[in-house]
Amino acid sequence: DAKTTQPPSMDCAEGRAANLPCNHSTISGNEYVYWYRQIHSQGPQYIIHGLKNNETNEMASLIITEDRKSSTLILPHATLRDTAVYYCIVRVGSGGSNYKLTFGKGTLLTVNP
C-alpha cells in the first residue's frame, strides 16, 4: 500500500471549516484513499473514502486532486467533538481478502472554542 504524509497537528476554530491535507504521491491506480479518526481513548472511526472523484457524506467531504497524489478532508463546521487524530490511509479498495489498514501517525486536529 502507498505511504501517506500528514502534518502532525493542526488547529481550527469552532464553527469554521477544518481542511486536513494528505500527500500520497506513490498511490497506484487501484488504491483508494480512506480517512479514519480516533477520539481520545476510543477506537478509530471510519469517516469517508474515495478513488478519484470527490466524495461527501454526513460527516465530511473528500477532495482528491486530479493526479491523485494528494487529498484533503474537509469538516465543514468543526465542533469541539471533532478534536481527534485523523488518519489518511491508502489501500487497495475492493476484491479479494486484503482488507488491511496501515495506520500512520495521523494529524491531531484541535478544535478551539
Added chain:
Amino acid sequence: DAGVIQSPRHEVTEMGQEVTLRCKPISGHNSLFWYRQTMMRGLELLIYFNNNVPIDDSGMPEDRFSAKMPNASFSTLKIQPSEPRDSAVYFCASLGVGYEQFFGPGTRLTVL
C-alpha cells in the same frame, strides 16, 4: 446492534501471567481484525481473519501471541507469558460487506 464488544476493558497483570482478550464482532460481519496501539509504535495490525480463517498474521510480534476465532461470533487474543512491553491498548474491529471497519472500545492492558 451493540457494535463490536471487547472484554475486559482494563486488565492489569503481572509479568509471566497468561492474558486472554476477547472480542465479539458485529453480527453478520465476516472479517475480524486485532490491532495494538502504543505511544511508540502507533496503531499496528496484529492479525486478521476472514470467515474465521486467519489470513495474515505477519503482525503478531512473536510466539507468545496467539489468536483464535472458533466461530463467527467470537475471537480471542492470548499472550503467554506476558511481558511489560506488551502493555498497550488492544483493539478488535470487524468488517461486513462494505469498506468500513468498525472498532471496539479497546482493552487497556498493563503488565507489571
